[in-house]
Amino acid sequence: MNAELALISALNGASYGLLLFMLSAGLTLIFSMMGVLNFAHASFYMLGAYCGYQISQWVGFWPGLLLSPLIVGIFGAAVERYGLRALHTRGPVAELLFTFGLSYVIVEVVQVLWGRPPVPYRLPPELDGSLFTVYTVDFPRARGFVMLVAGVILGALALMLRYSRVGMIIQAALTHAKTVETLGHDVPRIHMLVFGGGSALAGLAGAVGGALTVTEPNMGATIGAILFVVIVVGGMGSLAGAFLASLAIGELDAFAKVIDRSPADLAAALGARLDPSNPLYGLWSLTLSQAAPVLPFLLLVVVLLVRPRGLLGKREDR
């Protein structure tokens, strides 16, 4: 591990982490406000990617980037208004089941409309090429763009929540919904707005993420699992926690992939040599890079056992 590798890994991890945060920020807001874990959030991410693709086919990439969060946000608001609101009285299980079924249906609708193979959604040629060079490795302009979008949007979100009137009402409704209602604000409408806003964030994440990597019907499922880990590890209901957790998981993923050492190597360095004929050798000689896919979930289980609130969590389940 030299300085070049460490630096580029840190940058790659940060770009992945920021993309994760764009996704988890919306989900955290929705959960804090309404207590419902939106299973379909990752499907909104996928919808954003496909909307971005379709609009970029008709008009161009930049209009797609602007319009697809809008479309997904409106769709999310509709889902809340006509679906979740009716289920609110029936409890969290019914809401979970509804969002679960919805995620299923969205994937299927996408497959019907755009087919099963990946679609060629690419970033525009302006974003090709390298942004800067770290020793000898190029850091692509595309990744830098994703980081920029995430940073700007999230900065705007933080500012809005803190300093604008709407933001104050939302923050109040997060913890004292009934009081806010007695003050005359339409809390169900606020719920709808927050749900729509969170979905729009997911759509935006999809519009950039899908162009950066691959846009195909399964993309929601793969990132959905990691998203879920971020929410729980960061603490359900805490934006700052989600930010820390996203970055942590992004960096963990990036660095784990480049470390080709296993516990057996560690033991050997300390003097204890492990015999290959030992039946557990397969387990001990597993390098960190091979174990990389499983690390986020291991972290999830540990956190759920040891500190169920998460890193900076404020809210337990209802």
Added chain:
Amino acid sequence: MVRRGFVRLLLGVLTCGMATAAAAQTTVRIAFIDPLSGLMAPVGSNGLHTWQFVAEVANRDNWAPGVRFEIVPFDNKLSPQESLNDLKAAIDQDIHYVVQGNGTSVARALIGAISKHNERNPGKEVVFLNYAAVDPDLTNAECTFWHFRWDANSDMKMEGLTSFLAKQKDLHRVYLINQDYAFGHQVQRAAREDLTRKRPDVEIVGDDLHPLAKVTDFSQYVAKMKAANADTVITGNWGSDLSLLIKAARDAGLTANFYTYYAGTTGVPTQMGASGAERVRMIYIWQPNIENFSGDVLVKEFKSRYKEDFTVMAAYDALRGLAEAIRKAGSPDPVRVAYALEGLRFHAYNGDVEVRGSDHQVQQPLYVSSWQKVDGVRVKYDQEDTGYGWKREITIAPEAAALPTSCEMQRPPRPN
């Protein structure tokens, strides 16, 4: 009484005539089981189009007189379990020939299921034509009578690739990256063995295994290659795993040479484009720019029909072989056809093809090619409208490409 007898005779003659007329044109249905969804869908879909196209050519040119070929597609989603469901559905539809190529795990599962089925249901046998799954074990330790492999296996390809690689002067630090399943492990092992044997001075500076068809971002792996100062990368990756790897390499500005099996498959040429020129090489049983541009008639017709590149020559050879065997055996019965396939020889667009009877591994020439700009002289046909195509570097004759086998084949009783 006589009139009734005459009517019966007339009816008998008529039905006989109809039966003969019906027998005059049998349809041999072939099940195509490969991924048509997910990350590998473009490769599977290209394979399906290839098979459908070759079947049309076979029917048009009457390769097996009185026999029509029909392809029945099944989407296995790259899953062995789903493939077995597809196999059961195919058997229910009275299909006796199965073709598959993408993914050794699937091939292995199909071979196991087909062997069990043939053993438990004599008279309803199924023959498996493997057009791209190249794990060597399938024609060595796990060989069966019902399986025929039409592509060169992974050991043969690595042998050919390293014999070209060994002659390169700028070869000092090699990085291996492969998919983490049976085939990737085989490529890993063969690369290490062959390099140690042919170029012991070369250092293997990295050896990665990544999950199959799941990774969408190879930038960290490329960063490792850079950090290790690798000048050569050897990979058996195919489909999205290769195209995304090459994309990440291009994005990060990696200047290493790539030695691959599958840089000619769907999606990779678009990622390579100009940046891959002079740097990417691949080994396969054919490519459009071999001597005399043999096979270009297929290339042109396929392109105009499907707007895709014709690359899977193994499918063409497989159907040619099947038609020849049906002709030789005089019937489409799978057991007879399988026996007729053993030892079959014919001349195809990619050279002399022989189905070796001892292990059912087809012997044919191998071509190592490198990615070059179209110049109209050595490189006439480009891939995926990039303006770049394959230039033939060396031809390896079938005898030189052949490897011994450890197969001890069990054969069913020969039909009379």
Added chain:
Amino acid sequence: MNRALAARWLPWVAGALLLVIVPVLFQQGFVRQLFAVCAVMIVFTLSYNLLLGTTGMLSFGHAVYSGFGAYATIHALNWIGRSHVPLPVTALPLLGGCGGLLAGLLLGFVSTRRSGTAFAMITLGLSELVGACWLMFPKFFGGEGGISGNRTVGAPLFGLPGWNLGSDLQIDYVVGAWCFACIVAVRALLGTPLGRIANAVRDNPERAEFIGYSARQVRWFMLLASSFFAGISGALAALNFEIVSAENVGAVRSGEVLLATFIGGIGYFHGPILGAIVFVFFSVALSQWTKAWQLYLGLFFVVLVLRAPGGLAAVIERALAQVRDGSVLRRARLLCALGACAVLALSGLIVLVEMTYQRTLEASGGYLVRVFWTDIDTRQAAAWVLPALLLIGGALAYGWLRRQDTAANAPIAVLTAAER
């Protein structure tokens, strides 16, 4: 004969007869395969309902238990084949149950510490963890290719020659017998004090604590029972398909059992059985006719969640009650009109979906699509406009008629044990 007694025993006798007759009545491999998959799914959904319907625990990782059972079975099968031990293969599902039970012991201890949404999320995390782990241990999980086995090894059934489970008729009978045994066992379990207290823990855990039962322990015991039966279902799947791979533990399969159980109705004992049959019909039979079957299944599920959370069992019971008290006859015209609107709207939707699928899926395969036994040319504008009109018109008419129907305006609720 006492009518009530006959009514109680009739379903059991009829079910047993069905399990015996169906495999021998239908010769096609396709139907026999359907039968086996159905039987396996019934055991799976019953085991899941022990968690969801009985104890109120929503789990997103149930396939882990059945997957462990499947892996235990396939390893045992291969061991029997290698060492030629004359063990009967038909007893292997018991071993599979133990495999599931072991997984339940290990993982359940971790997950049952919490309840409600937290439990659901832990199960999701554990399921993803196991799914991510399988590739790292190819010796146990078989890597990408999974592990195959051959069920014709070991001692033949009851020593009868030829009964080596090779044919699909024999495996159908074995699977059917195990399925029936599991149905009986689950019914018995639900009648025990544990089963009853589990209902109490579902409805009011605090109250159950007050009468002296530890809610956490009850949940854990129910999880153990559920994982045992899930392990049996996994073992039966392993014997039927003779291959076990990552899908047996995957999140997709966990989602499938959730869908199937909920569609059937979680508040009834026979709900999961009904749901399993409907789900298998969707996935095996419907998938032969249309590629969009998963979309139809998902829409059906969402509609059920919104309008009939009691599932199909509740819908049928409600319908039967309305037939019995005559409200069906009174509203016969209205119901016919409702039915007609629904059929028209559905037809429009199906045609639209199939046509869209054809356009995107087989772009080089042509423009004709076969729906409802007719070929439709997707290039004609009329072919799109007409079904769209049917869908919109039918849906609007249905909505309007529904508002006129005062007798059935409340959605069908989940009936509690007291109401049933």
